[in-house]
Amino acid sequence: MSEATPNKPLRAILVGPPGAGKGTQAAAIVEASGAIHLSTGDMLRAAIKAGSELGKKADPFMTKGGLVPDDLVIALVVERLAQCATGFLLDGFPRTAPQAEALDEALKGAGVSLVVVLLLQVPDDEVVERLTGRRTDPVTGTIYHLIFRPPPPEIVDRLTQRSDDTEAKARARLDKYHSETAPVIPHYETRGLLRRINGVGSLDEVRARVLAVLP
Ligand code: AP5
Numbered sequence: 001m002s003e004a005t006p007n008k009p010l011r012a013i014l015v016g017p018p019g020a021g022k023g024t025q026a027a028a029i030v031e032a033s034g035a036i037h038l039s040t041g042d043m044l045r046a047a048i049k050a051g052s053e054l055g056k057k058a059d060p061f062m063t064k065g066g067l068v069p070d071d072l073v074i075a076l077v078v079e080r081l082a083q084c085a086t087g088f089l090l091d092g093f094p095r096t097a098p099q100a101e102a103l104d105e106a107l108k109g110a111g112v113s114l115v116v117v118l119l120l121q122v123p124d125d126e127v128v129e130r131l132t133g134r135r136t137d138p139v140t141g142t143i144y145h146l147i148f149r150p151p152p153p154e155i156v157d158r159l160t161q162r163s164d165d166t167e168a169k170a171r172a173r174l175d176k177y178h179s180e181t182a183p184v185i186p187h188y189e190t191r192g193l194l195r196r197i198n199g200v201g202s203l204d205e206v207r208a209r210v211l212a213v214l215p
Pocket of ligand 1: 016017018019020021022023024025040041042044061062063065066067068069073091092093094095099130131133134135143144145146148149164173199200201202203206
């Protein structure tokens with residue numbers, strides 16, 4: 001279990017392929033550590049829903065399963081990092097080398113360092129199965145899976161499915177992960193920050209593995 005406290009903030013990155021379980025496990029990490037969950041995917045979807053300028057620019061990239069341009073995402077994250085005195089858990093950022101460099105700069109400027117980088121590892125075919133069966137409860141934000149984490153029958157009618165959770169878009173997102181995001185991981189491994197976590201297993205098994213490697 002994490003020993004992170006407001007006096008010892010967790011400053012962490014959660015990385016892994018789309019559908020690896022980052023959002024699912026982020027909830028447990030945030031509860032254990034008090035860190036603030038910064039999911040760039042959630043922030044971008046909120047911007048689209050709000051019809052903001054950022055949302056209008058991001059929408060076509062997300063709809064295709066591509067990446068939103070670095071300058072837009074970097075500005076979004078750097079602004080939020082400054083508000084995370086109790087620590088942060090970055091989920092979905094950095095996803096490219098320029099984003100990793102911008103994060104280094106921002107943290108250096110703030111005089112703080114990363115504590116840990118958690119890599120959730122799940123094979124591609126399993127990820128596609130997870131993504132196509134994912135459903136979200138718009139009322140509570142809880143992430144379900146039709147088979148692996150079945151929702152209570154009484155809320156099934158209100159669940160939503162993400163438009164990028166088709167098989168074709170899931171494969172496009174995986175391609176981006178392998179070509180743009182995976183090459184960033186050695187950047188943290190050489191600094192001794194990387195913890196690899198087997199993301200295959202029940203939700204509870206994976207949660208126990210994640211919490212066990214928190215500092
Ligand atoms: P984002 O929202 O970050 O999506 P992602 O990385 O593709 O990850 P997901 O949210 O799809 O999956 P997850 O790992 O959180 O899995 P989850 O816990 O839900 O980004 C979306 C888009 O925004 C990107 O494609 C891009 O366009 C844009 N974007 C975001 N950040 C960006 C950036 N930095 N730069 C540029 N563009 C950016 O779990 C998935 C399913 O599996 C669920 O149904 C869950 O119930 C189930 N599940 C979870 N754990 C298990 C388990 N152990 N066993 C079985 N099922 C499980």
